[in-house]
Amino acid sequence: MILADSQQRPTAPRAIWLLLHASAVFAFLYLPIAVLILYSFNGQGVGGFPPHHLTLDWYRILFADAAIWDAVLYSLKLALAAIVIALGFGIPAALALDRANFPGKTVFRRLVLLPLILPGIITGLSLSMLFKLADVRLGLLTLVLGHGTALISVATTEVFAGLQKLDRAQEEASLDLGANYWQTFWRITVPNLKLPIIGAALLIFTLSMDEIAVSFFLIGRDNTLPLEIWGRLRRGITPEINAVSTIIFLFSLLTIVFWYRLRSQSAPDVGMELLDPPHENVNLSTNPNPAD
């Protein structure tokens, strides 16, 4: 409506400037990614214009690089365990925020969200102090506890948003018909929250696979993938890093595509709370009087 409206008015110059600006910003956002991918095929190493001697050698070197794949495996284990912890405590936390009243509720809500916005090093540091005090050796366990704790916020935010839209009548019916809370939780609540839970799991997975600041303080002898890449960057840059980055990028793209297909199949209006715009308001604005 507003588009049609603004096209009737003499807005062409403004729209063109905005379009140019938008194109420039998109170029700024995507250019580094394009350069990164392009130079993963460059036989002459990273940098140097124009790229030439295009080759797949860096990918061959990468696939034979055992240290990288060990790190990938380690990061995968870590991310999956982080998902279990973050969902295992984040879902109850969302239920508690939605349904229970307890002293310190506001403080709790803010505290849970803090690791998402606080510099990662503060969370990493304070946890490493805890583990030193408790005499826990740094390794996979400390990483899992760190990532799990830092990412509870993601699970809580997504599931809480899902709960706000949930109609409690089904749960009520289930309880009235004699199911206990446990059965109702698994058969009614969780299936109804399928999408927010999967969305949260995907976000937690991606964030954990990319996490550096917290890992930096909690890592033992073995490297996570980002810290392995980080260690190599400090020694010098090779297109092998471009190659592994390209693969990570493709993997992330697949995750997003998977998410949107899943969402459009089951409930197109359910968003990822941390990333999506408020869809219902778009509808509201096109029909200012929903009663008729």
Add this chain to the structure above:
Amino acid sequence: MFSRAYKTAVTVPPLAWVAVFLLFPYALMFCYSFWSVTPAQTILHSWSLDNYKELFQKPVYWQTLLRSMWIAARVMLFSLLLGYPLAYFLSFYAGKRKDLLYQMVIIPLWVSYLVRAYAWKTILGSDGVLNTLLQYVHLTSHPLDFLLYSPFAVVLTLTHIYTPFTILPIYASLEHIPRNLVEASHDLGATLAQTFWKVIFPLSIPGVVAGATFAFVLSLGDFLAPLLLGGPSGIMISNIVVSLFGAAYNWPLGAAISLGMLVIVVSLLFMSERLEKKWSF
């Protein structure tokens, strides 16, 4: 409808977890900031304000903190300048391509942060893509070496990383604006500029505040971009903390700096929440 037992079952485990793995560690860090370390690298559990005194007396600490805030402020400004018009375009002019373009803002967020910082390093280096391109087209005859290892490189990279974070809340607040308000403004004879400055922009301020806070707070505590692209003049406060916990081995002083950052960040969040509330409708 939910029994007491149900409420206890969903409340106690997350509460206990957060107490042990978030609240207690933050409290521990608070204690550490008053302790000290002996030359033999054992932690002395005696309480004093020496670490805080050192922060204020040694210029390197507060100067680095100020520089970090200056870098974060620039990142915030550039992210808003890049992000606001884009969000405005998406919300009011993108038409049918709105959803697709919105997804295009989000996709870079899924790309590893480290990977994007690394990409800028390969672009800005003295043998990097930009320098060799400039020489290839004969714009320059030798590499420009101020591009990499400078605060400029850090600001550029952090702006690249946090611009999508500012676009999301601004876009959300623009989408919230009832379109009939905009139409009413047009119908009553306001020009496009008047409508923008008197109707649209004021109503989008909560989104601007949220986006600005994200950009500032997230870049203030960053330590990877400065290490990777900053060089000696681009060192930020988190880098000092990292070195105090590693080679320099002074956890108490590092804890004091971290606590300072924590106070700054939490008060900024508090302020931005107040501002958002004040301007929301």
